[in-house]
Amino acid sequence: MNIRFRLLAAVPAVLLLAACGNKGPLVMPQKPVPVEQTLPAPEEPAGEAPPPAGAPEDRADEPAQAPPATPEPAGGPNG
Structure with a gap:
């Protein structure tokens, strides 16, 4: 093969x-999320910051609550 043919085939x-x-607008644009x-x-207003909720001094005047009783399984003792 001559060089001219190779060049004409390569271009x-x-x-x-x-x-x-x-490249360019060949791809459909996606919808914005x-x-x-x-x-x-x-x-918050500048000044003294309020104490965090649940601070010990906040709970001193509240009565102590008993822990909730654990419910028995629905199937009874045999499951």
Whole structure:
């Protein structure tokens, strides 16, 4: 084969291969995914911070509660 024939065969092959791929608007655009926006936390007034909920001094004036009774299995003693 001569060089001229190889060159004439290589140019269309290179152009064809260069056209392949995921370029431009060849791909259908995806639908946008809705993004949930979080609201900023409300600002607390400057000054003394409130004690955390469940602090020992908060529970001192509350009566002690008995632990809940554990229920028996529904099937009875034989399961």
